[in-house]
Amino acid sequence: MSLVIAKDITKNYQIGEVVIPAIRGLSFEIEPAAFVSFIGPSGSGKTTLLNLVGCLDKPTDGHLTVAGADVSTFTQKKGAGFRGEHIGFIFQDFNLLPVLTVYENIEYPLIMVQNVPAPERRERIQRLLDAVGMLDQKDKYPDQISGGQKQRVAIARALVTHPKLVLADEPTANLDSKTAHTVIDLMKKMKNELKTTFIFSTHDTKIVGEAEIIYVLEDGQLVSRNVQGGNNNA
Amino acid sequence: MRNLFKIAIRNLLRYKRRTLMTASLITIGVVFVLAYISIAGSFKNMMVAQITDSSLGHLQVHRKGYMAAVESLPLNMNLKPRPYKILEDTLKSQPEVEAYSPRIRFGGMFSNFVETTSIRLNGVYPDREFKTTPLLPTRIIKGEKHLNRGEILVPELLSVGMGVKPGDAIVIVTTNKDGSVNGKQFKVSGILESAQGPGGRDGYINFEDAMEVLRMEEVEVSEVAIRIKDFSQESAFTKKLIGLLGKELNQKGKPIFDVHSWEKLSPFYNIAQMIDVMSIFVKVMLVAIVLISIMNVMIMAVYERVREIGTIAAIGTLPKKILAMFVIEGFSLGVLGVVIGNLIGLSIIFVLNLSGITFDFGRQTGLILRATIAPLDVVIISGIVILISVLASLQPAWKASRMEPIKALRHV
Structure with a gap:
């Protein structure tokens, strides 16, 4: 069964009396353990779409199912619970909590969201710190590490809850080219190891090629679906 | 957390x-x-x-109506032996009471044989008064810290004005409730510092001396000052005492007693x-x-x-x-x-x-x-x-x- 099923979803924003369509009748399905990228120019609807899939926003119309749940009916509390259970987030600006160390940032969702017992917490965090190459930096605060290191911590934080789906909105936008490739390689490696679905948005053409499936958006509409080394569907 | x-x-x-x-x-x-x-x-x-500790006590009980006429210290408003006995029995049975002191309050003339002036006096049992108002002995700034029969504690201002000192002889002249005049000679045993509040500038003599000079044939009291063990319970005890004494009625079916806490008696409140x-x-x-x-x-x-x-x-x-x-x-x-x-x-x-x-x-x-x-x-x-x-x-x-x-x- 597909992890994400979108059927004719639309999203309109109302600014005063003006209605601005951000997503116009999108339909797609994403399978588990996929490595998917949404690309397109600014204003094409990439972030809006990721927000919908991440249960941070609700579609104006259409049906959106994530991990078997109709997310368009969620309340604020239910949405938070669902996100904590099934979805991991990687942000463009890393969004680490400045008052927590690297270790504590990764630990945060296990304590505050999932209530994971301490021994299991330690084991999971150590494994991820090792996997993202940040074990020796675990006691540093976010302002003591580089942008690439921050994003590696953010990836570990997103994965520590064992989510079915990780959403990354422009995860390499604030990184140099070399670091961007390192981060995407890391995401890919984690996807292969943990069988987690990764969906990321980008307009960085240098890293687009890393995705297995590429959806191209323009003006809120899906204009193509490219499978690396496979079929191309519009 | x-x-x-x-x-x-x-x-x-x-x-x-x-x-x-x-x-x-x-x-x-x-x-x-x-x-x-x-x-x-x-x-x-x-x-x-x-x-409260210098002169007033924590609360006082009077005959109903006495306080309305207190300025004239009316002797005909004193508590008679029967109501006083009721009051005494009630107070003795209250565990909150530490001490109580019956007083006869009256006004008279104070003479040093050369000149004469007015004075307000309390007739008290010294040991009971000292227990009820424990700061009273500390107010005796000159002379002996006791009050025997035939002795008087003179207020400081009066002693200065009349030029008397401990050991001097003076005469108190007063009229009793029937209007007859009587006098008695006293020895000044001490000079009493003034205190805040009502009664703070009164003199003190022995209860029996007060009865004698007023020609009282039986014990009558103007007021009973009460000291309780825990001052923080003063309000609760006042209410309790009002409840207990409120049941005591005279022949006309009216209350005999009036209970006043220090708050009602002192302007400092x-x-x-x-x-x-x-x-x-x-x-x-x-x-x-x-x-x-x-x-x-x-x-x-x-x-x-x-x-x-x-x-x-x-x-x-x-x-x-x-x-x-x-x-x-x-x-x-x-x-x-x-x-x-x-x-x-x-x-x-x-x-x-x-x-x-x-x-x-x-x-x-x-x-x-x-x-x-x-x-x-x-x-x-x-x-x-x-x-x-x-x-x-x-x-x-x-x-x-x-x-x-x-x-x-x-x-x-």
Whole structure:
């Protein structure tokens, strides 16, 4: 069964009396353990779409199912619970909590969201710190590490809850080219190891090629679906 | 919960200067309130003790209607033997009563054989009077600290005006309730310092001497002053005594007794009330300081951390935990201010007591200020500050917990 099923979803924003369509009748399905990228120019609807899939926003119309749940009916509390259970987030600006160390940032969702017992917490965090190459930096605060290191911590934080789906909105936008490739390689490696679905948005053409499936958006509409080394569907 | 506290405290440390300033404001407020309450409260308690222990007693019982005519010290309004016996039996059976003293109050003429003036006198049983008003012996500034038969304690102002001193002979002339005049010679045993409140400038003679000079054939008393063991229970005991004595009716079916607490007998009660009202105002000011400073700092904290709130909400933190995070931050700030405030405030009280500051009240000079504060008051003030800190954090915390993550994440 597909992890994400979108059927004719639309999203309109109302600014005063003006209605601005951000997503116009999108339909797609994403399978588990996929490595998917949404690309397109600014204003094409990439972030809006990721927000919908991440249960941070609700579609104006259409049906959106994530991990078997109709997310368009969620309340604020239910949405938070669902996100904590099934979805991991990687942000463009890393969004680490400045008052927590690297270790504590990764630990945060296990304590505050999932209530994971301490021994299991330690084991999971150590494994991820090792996997993202940040074990020796675990006691540093976010302002003591580089942008690439921050994003590696953010990836570990997103994965520590064992989510079915990780959403990354422009995860390499604030990184140099070399670091961007390192981060995407890391995401890919984690996807292969943990069988987690990764969906990321980008307009960085240098890293687009890393995705297995590429959806191209323009003006809120899906204009193509490219499978690396496979079929191309519009 | 431990992690919520950890995050809250680290966020407070993150803005050290702001935290320090807010905590300082709360500290200053707590110090001011502790110092004010300890000084004003101690001043009040000291003055109340001076008044009640010097002459008034904690409460008094009179015959109904006596107090309305007290200025003329009416002898025909005294309690007769039967009602006095009822009153005495009632008082003896009350475990709250430490001591009581029957008094005959009357006015007369005081003569030193050269000149004559008026005087108000209390006829008392000295041992019972000294137990009921334990500061009375300390008011005897010259002469012997006792009052035997045939002796008189003369008020200081009268002794100065009439030029009498301990050991001198004087004569008291008075009229009894039937209008007949009688006189008796007394030896001045001591000079009595004036005290605040009614009866504070009266002289004292022995009860039997009063009966003799008034030609009383049986024991009649103008008033009974009562001292209770626990002064904090004065109000409750007054109510109890009113209830007990209110059942005693005369032949016309009207109450025999009138019970008056010190508050009704002393004009100082109004000053004491004013001190209490000012204490409330000072506490209200503290509440306002805490409320405004904590609310201000928490609103700032929420505003500055909108993106962080968006992040933790996005990764699944429930609204109630976000609310708790900010409320705990306000709570911790309040606790910090209270702890430092209590330490400084109690130190100031300690230093004040060490320095032995003195003050004057009326004719009483050199009273040493003993600033004290009850542990319960410290707990109440601390509790108020912490409660207000939490309440002041609620609105910003609620706002943070209700933020839509998508809007919060877009915040610049």
